[in-house]
Amino acid sequence: MPLHNFTAVASSLDETDWRLRARCRSEGMEVFFSPNGESKSRRAERESAAKEICGACPVIDWCRDHALTANEPHGVWGGMSEADRRKSLDLGREMRARSLHFLQRHRQN
Secondary structure, X not given: OOHHHOOOOHHHOOOOOHHHHXXXXXXXHHHOOOOOOOOHHHHHHXXXXXXXXXXXXXXXXXXXXXHHHHOOOOOOEXXXXXXXXHHHHHHHHHHHHHHHHHHHHHHHO
């Protein structure tokens, strides 16, 4: 669920929910999500500002894990842009493929 759609009241949720402690809750969501027609240079500036906010967030790891697990398609989550997450997931797939190849070769020997 995108953070900009997260409207639950704190009293109705477990106080340990990471989203309630996220630093972005006090920021405008326009920093984290790209508007239509955003230029490349403006996107880089906006993502840099979002990542700076994320860098000081107490729940950055939970947020990043959520974004990677849920395959969030939009926005900066856990200090990672959409492109960062794609690269990370591609790297993970490549590492798994190499590991599988290594194990198959090792079993044959």
